[in-house]
Amino acid sequence: DAGVIQSPRHEVTEMGQEVTLRCKPISGHDYLFWYRQTMMRGLELLIYFNNNVPIDDSGMPEDRFSAKMPNASFSTLKIQPSEPRDSAVYFCASRNAGKNTEAFFGQGTRLTVV
Amino acid sequence: AQSVTQPDIHITVSEGASLELRCNYSYGATPYLFWYVQSPGQGLQLLLKYFSGDTLVQGIKGFEAEFKRSQSSFNLRKPSVHWSDAAEYFCAVGAKGNTGKLIFGQGTTLQVKP
Numbered sequence: 001d002a003g004v005i006q007s008p009r010h011e012v013t014e015m016g017q018e019v020t021l022r023c024k025p026i027s028g029h030d031y032l033f034w035y036r037q038t039m040m041r042g043l044e045l046l047i048y049f050n051n052n053v054p055i056d057d058s059g060m061p062e063d064r065f066s067a068k069m070p071n072a073s074f075s076t077l078k079i080q081p082s083e084p085r086d087s088a089v090y091f092c093a094s095r096n097a098g099k100n101t102e103a104f105f106g107q108g109t110r111l112t113v114v
Numbered sequence: 115a116q117s118v119t120q121p122d123i124h125i126t127v128s129e130g131a132s133l134e135l136r137c138n139y140s141y142g143a144t145p146y147l148f149w150y151v152q153s154p155g156q157g158l159q160l161l162l163k164y165f166s167g168d169t170l171v172q173g174i175k176g177f178e179a180e181f182k183r184s185q186s187s188f189n190l191r192k193p194s195v196h197w198s199d200a201a202e203y204f205c206a207v208g209a210k211g212n213t214g215k216l217i218f219g220q221g222t223t224l225q226v227k228p
Binding site for chain 2: 004031033042043044045048050055056091093095099100101102103104105106107108
């Protein structure tokens with residue numbers, strides 16, 4: 001398996017623009033997670049899905065952030081409109097529902113909002 | 115509330131020296147514990163995990179960690195550090211319910227001197 005695949009790897013956008021980050025989880029995994037990494041706050045969970053259903057979005061910072069998982073092999077994280085403080089590295093991770101299993105992380109998307 | 119503390123933000127060791135990275139957690143039950151490593155510009159790779167059983171856990175790349183319930187600790191160790199071990203190391207605790215949702219520490223950056 002190619003692992004968790006995120007695109008793009010880097011994104012530079014202007015303030016006010018819409019940004020869409022994409023994630024393809026590992027095939028067969030039931031859980032999908034979106035994390036954000038910043039210097040100030042470290043790694044924090046934004047939202048996670050189980051079987052394509054959003055379970056906990058309490059980490060989503062504002063209504064400008066939204067996430068979808070239309071099928072088992074694809075998820076998006078959208079920011080509209082983007083702001084400079086959204087600049088961060090966004091990680092997607094997936095995990096299967098078996099006991100004692102860990103989450104596998106993608107390479108991340110480095111977002112810069114100017 | 116669940117939390118993870120990594121007391122050392124930055125550690126420098128000489129190549130060949132032993133290493134111990136500290137991790138303390140706050141959790142109301144038996145925790146699921148993880149150590150991940152992040153190389154510059156890369157995603158997070160799992161080094162080792164603890165779910166139950168033997169409190170001394172072996173991982174990849176020669177790392178090990180010991181779960182000590184009485185001290186609420188899960189310190190990472192390596193007997194002899196290699197230059198390629200220079201990276202950022204994250205300790206994490208699995209949130210209640212075994213969803214795979216992780217709470218991360220702030221990370222420890224390891225520098226290796228030749």
